[in-house]
Amino acid sequence: MTRSPLATPFPALPAIAGVTLHVARARYKSWDRCDLTYVTLPEGTSVAGVLTQSRCPSPEVEWCRAALTLGQARALVVNAGNSNAFTGHRGRAAVEAVAARAAAHLGCKPSDVFVASTGVIGVPLPIDKAEAGLDAAFAAQPCDWLAAAETIGTTDTYPKGASVTAIVDGRSVTLNGIIKGSGMIAPDMATMLGFIFTDAAVDAPFLQRALSAANAPSFSCITVDGDTSTSDTVLAFATGAAGNRMLVDDDSLGADAFRAALADLCRQLALLVVRDGEGATKLIEIQVEGAESDRSAHRIAMSIANSPLVKTAIAGEDANWGRVVMAVGKAGEPAERDRLAIRFGTTQVARDGLAVEGYDEAPVAAHLKGDHVEIGVDLGLGDGRATVWTCDLTHGYISINADYRS
Template structure:
């Protein structure tokens, strides 16, 4: 199904195969319930890989391993992701477990272990059962395929508290050839910028130099995954991999000044934004998707800081869950964001409903109409600070009793 169309990029909800990527999913038994929990992706020899990882000071073992490998090279030949165990707060044995998994994948695919990236998601503080993964890996290696359905299966296998798998594709025409881009992600709770508790992988068959891919990955992360917050909790395991297999029959993109880079970046960013917003919509217990847009700021950093403060306010989020037009909570959140504001210049709108003008309730304010708007599933809160031309936005969701129910029973 086509999701979005413009002159340069078409988003397709059903994932498309990417030349140079084979993948498979299976069950290692890391969950109590029988379900897939292991994904293996294999890339061709020409592939370059870039990634952004959590900024947490307590980063998990797979993050430490993967970050170290990409610090030395942009070449990677495989990515192994497990759900059911974060392999975080597991000390030296945890790092050894990640290294062992990389070595096992490397042996099966005949590639160096330092060309194998590792991702994990699940409960923190539990040792990773390497033996279970080792038992499952040969079947995964044997089942590697370039079939499009494998992407959907992979998106489902990496889910934890997610209620829906997250996968999407795009095509963009460069030099007369269709470049295919496909991405998958997981994330529902412990979601906050820097990045979010999420894993994501986006692969393209475009030929892109490693250094260009790295800077592209940073920009895409900032424009997408770093704009999501569900609960303000940054995870130990966040990772986003961007893969360029180089299989498309076009000349390599090896300079920031290459005009083709803009088209490719726009398509990859569209994929990442779609996945990031899907994470917000699938927030634990969420019933509403909320877009918070801040304009009229002195700089973009101030705009994002205010948007993030509003998005992470339990008072704002619970009011939204109840469809309560308690806009004063938004004003309060703006005031504590640590950014200089002038209340006399402040304007706030909910959707098309004027709420605040010049720091006071708008003359046309209609609480009944606003309450009706808040009963919808898609909410936009627009703030204009009246201080400059900079703007930014953050995506979040409401906060319901469902969030407590899900997290209170997570380990059971």
Template sequence: MAYPVSPLASPFPALPPIAGVTARVVRAGYKDWGRCDLTYVELDEGTSVAGVFTRNLCCSSEVELGRANVRQGKARALVVNAGNSNAFTGYRGREAVEQIMGQVSAHLGCPLEQVFVSSTGVIGVPLPKDKAREGVDKALTAQPCTWEDAANTIATTDTFAKGATASAIVDGKTVTISAIIKGSGMIAPDMATMLGYLFTDAAVEPAFLQECLSAANLRTFSCITVDSDTSTSDTVMAFATGKAGNAPLASFESAGADAFAAAVHDVCRQLAHLVVRDGEGAQKFIAVTVSGAVSDESARKVGLAIANSPLVKTAIAGEDANWGRVVMAVGKAGEPADRDKLSIGFGGTWAAREGLPLADYDEAPVAAHLKGQDISIEVDLGLGDGQATVWTCDLTHGYISINADYRS
């Protein structure tokens, strides 16, 4: 099933190659389609790895193994299967993942736990071992491909290929990050798992790479939502080959660590925004900024309550400055809030301040803002210094059409 390209789509950017990283794509035929659906990324020896994984308790074997194996800190390969998430498939699903890990580790002569696997697509169907074996066999020796090929191959119901890049000066060397992601939200486990991968030539100790990725994740991927449904397979990983030749980054004490962490954050934010821009049925990109909370985490939770509210999302779809629905969402978040200190605005114009609708509220600039594609909602809780920005899309007939108007 093909959907029209999101009206919020961005063209695929020019992503620099990363020394020590080679991607290849082939068709394993996990579904009855003509496209490539297996991505194999080979990483030079010495590559550091870090990862963040879904907190869904019904996660896939890929996630379980990835979460366990990322702790040893090194990676030699990544395999991504598209068209079958292999989630909720019990021991048979796990066997398929272990087969892939064994096949690749034998080829590279590396420990099993340095091979990482992700899968995305239909749930409850064990990944076919024969197709996986043939696919991996072909992939090990296929021609290298472009980043855009890889971004297209990890995709499922995405309507456009998604990539991002950033660079930083570390220890006098330019280090580069190229990254790809797939997902139409943190949503349907059978069609739109979010999988993201960052590749960098920087030399980074695994623990510090994990620290940078976890910190970035908290302000980027953990701050987006399409429909509040958390996938069973969500995965974001970072791989650092060290080919840039900088003195390895080991902590924020290392020279250039701040610049590298900022580049990781920048790439993660770009990727997170791209996922929202491909949110199922999305017509508008919405940034919800919450300030005046008792803490940053409290601000994030209030922001997510607003961003997950079907009534707020449908109001934005209808270009309706319905701040009453924002009030409702703030109140249901369960975080400290005081109705009589609450202020709400759209596109920089306050509609209500300190618990009261503005007497001289001029709706014209707000109405003009809401007609656009990039919408901002500002909420000031008036309690403290905590702040966060959360990103989402509107809820439209397109979402219902994609998710209800068919039989699986």
């Protein structure tokens, strides 16, 4: 797979005490690469997660949803190349087998083991391959973050990770995240698979609130193709090794700093996924303001971000703002044509329901030639605002997706 032209280098991710990464070959597909990631976490690790809202979730998603109610974690297993979604009782049995085997190895409860899988839908995860892969991972030397980020990927064209730090209760805490995703990206509550690790001490309910809050303006604001996955999962693990006093609520010392750092990390990770959108050549940022509410602004922004006509226009470097008007009009949200204003980059191209006469096309053309395109829409109705990110729709998307399973 050609590396996305929007790819960024994998950054340096520091170690997080007690978090140990291993990868192995389960050979879920006929490929010669690691495809099973096994992460061990120290006792006392708290966990939070956001999962797909799909009505047809994978058994992994259901497993995590149940395990999250207990709030503690000792291990994470990630399978690449097979999503195990829509596989009935055989898929459920595979998840139970994976969790049981890791739990037996670690001497913990199966519910302390989190499992996520991504890849083709409809093929049960082969239990023999999963168990052999796990055994190989148990025996393997620990690996670095880059190797883990590479191993969780499928159609991804580059490994994705980010790291931020914050001062919490006088202690420096680190938050690392790795993520995968490229197509079937329109997260409803999360993105395909993202994993966040921190050495901060954070109570599970507070970690969940912070993650849900960080998810809203990040993973829930990206779309590659409007197709929400059956497997979307973001999990956050907090080991507590940094030694801060436990974060339990908004009044805890450093709670604000931690939430801000988590939000920053989620946003970085979400943008890495859009930058690897299937066939993407441009990152598109859509800023909607003046809507009746933030929710309405978000829906309008997503209507623009999911419009194939808008996305192909940007691919063609065409300032076709008429298609933006179309996408606003079809969103089903309050809008008044004759108050609508649209800009590309910093150039206002339409205002009060018609083209800005004689606007300078040169800066617009220059802006569209770049690889980060900004579309601004002002509805002129209220204070609602939202920003979402997507990518352009190109021949690359067709090539990748008209020939995936076969």
